[in-house]
Structures are given as structure tokens and as C-alpha cells.
Amino acid sequence: MSNSHKNNTSKPSSAVKNAQSIPAQDLLDAMTHAGVQDVVMVPDTHQRCLIDLLDEKLEPRVIRVCTEDEGVALCAGLITGGRFPILQIQHAGLYACVNNLRGIAMDGEMPLVMLVGLLGRDLARTPRDNFGSMVRLAEPLLDTLGIPYILLDGPDDLPQLADTLASFANRDGPVAILIGAEPS
């Protein structure tokens, strides 16, 4: 197996600005403003500040699941029943639920919104240039599956989040929102 990725990470890319933390409250405000009703989650260490905020509130409703596979199917059921859920997971969970992503969200043309934390990311590098495979392979996997995504690398990217959430009703497939730096 090629180790070329290791060479790619030998030094930070000069073109990359360090990813910045986004206040968890801003993420929650964006979700609330967009009308998100349920957060289906396998707890993600990277997003723990957001989880703490969610746990303090009744809305959006938090639904915990045992696996990300379950999370995809549960969100699909909620959408079928007329709700607007978000699936909140970690990058490792993205890899764990590929079959349900394919069979339910992609083949089913289901407007599944995933909030994916890039735990352990070297903030000075793009996710693709990170050494750790969990960070490095997230975007290539989404590319392979043909799932569109946005990368939130700081507060300046919040308008992208708002636009993505606002597109829920008109989507005919899943979308991923990658959280680049741990929210504060």
C-alpha cells in the first residue's frame, strides 16, 4: 500500500489557514432557525459542546441511537413522518454506516443531513492532508459516494451552513456538513 499520504503531511500546506472553532451556540442557532426538529446522534467527542447545549433544551429533540446505521434509518423514518432531523455523528460513524447511507439515503433520494465531526484533525492542514485516516478519508469517501458536503472551517462559513440547512425540503439525497474544528 502506498504511503504517499504520509509524504503529503510532512509539512503544513502554506495555502491553508488554520481552521477556527465555531461557537456551539451559533451552530445551534442555525439549526433552530432552519427548523431542525430532531437531532439523532451517536455522541461525537468533537461536538461535545454542541451536545451539552442540546441536552439543556427540549427542542430540537435529541434521540440517541446505538449505531450510525440505526441513525440513518431512524432519520429516514422521521422524514417519512414529516419531521426535519439531523444525524449528528463522528467521522468514524460515517465509515460505519455506508450501506444504509447507500441503500436508504442515496437510493431512496432521502434528504438526510449529516453533521460530521472531524475529531483529531490537525487544524493547520486540510482534512485531506491530515495523517490520520479517519480525518483524511472523509472527503474522499463522500466524493466516491457522490454525496455533496460543506466544510465548516470557522465562523465565516456559517452562511454555508444556513444555506445547506435551508435546502432540506428541496433535496433529493443526503448532504454532509463537516465540522472542521471542535466547536467552543
Next chain:
Amino acid sequence: MNTMNEPRLQRDDAIDSLARRRRDEVVVSTMTAIGPWMRNSPSANNLVCTGFMGGASTLGLGVALSQPDLGVWVLDGDGSLLMQLGSLVTIADAVPRSFLHVVFHNGVYEVSGGQPLPGEGGVSFAGLAAAAGYAEAVCFDSIEALEAQLDQLLAVSGPVLIELMTEPCGDGYQPPPPLLEPTREPFADNWRAVRDALEK
């Protein structure tokens, strides 16, 4: 513990029994239950799971949590449930009140030729559900016993799991034909049709 040498009920008899009691419930079916259920109980509220084995239970839970006053039945397979066995815990934790989880326990992977399930003969899905926290979990190996208790079980505040010890039938599952032309997967239209029916 029921083994393959002990009496089992016929899957289609159990399907008939359920279909006769079905009103406006959303019914999520998967694997070999799909064909006989769709023939016995056609409805705009039928969700059919193909292409994502194991997903039926939490798909049904999502519908149940979206519309708590609506009954949701999941017609699951034993091999399917084993693929996402943790869903028993997720369902029990969510406490859907009108949720019936039926597991057809025929002991084999029928679709792929009848290979035995891991642990067959030593696994109780009703026992697993009870341990996970389902409000009620029972096992039947005769249609008479199912008929005698089904109405009462349908009145229980859920989640409820019914394990049915069924005979493998060998003819049940017809895989979908290959999609010869670029088109949509049936599930893409199916869930939208159910959503639209629920909005009315």
C-alpha cells in the same frame, strides 16, 4: 428453547392474522415478509425495505416518533434484526407507545438458500427484547396461540415484540429484478407516497 425439530407456525398464517387486524397502521416490512404482506394488506401506508437489510426496525421507529398517535408495525426477519440488534435497545429507550415489532424467526437465511443463523436454537428474540426494555415481549410457535393473544397484545402500550417461530418456506422471497434502465429505486417513491398519505 425452540429448535428446528419442534412445531412451528406458517409464516403466511401469521401474516393473515395480522392483516385481518390492520387498520391505518404504517407497516414496515422486510425480506420474506414483503411479498405475502403486500398481497394480504395493500395500503398507501406500507413501507417496503429492500437493499438495506437490518434497517427496518429503526426506520419504523422513526415513523413512530414522528407521529406518536399513529400505530407502526415492523415485520422483521431474524437475520435482519441480528444485523442491527442494538436497535432493540434504541427502540426500548425511545418508548414508542404504538409500536409492534414482529420477528419472523425461521432460523435460516432464507433468501440466500437456507443457511442457519449463528446461534440458531439458542437465541430468543423475545428474551433479548425483554432484556432491552420492551414493554412486552412474547414468543409463539402456533397460530392458535397467536390468535388467542394478538388482540390483547395490540392493546398494550409499547414497544411490544412478538417472536414467531415459523417454518422456513423456501419460496418466499423474490429478489427484485435488475434495473435494466436508469431509473429510480422503488424506495425513493415508496417513502414519499407514505409521507404524502400521512399528511392527508
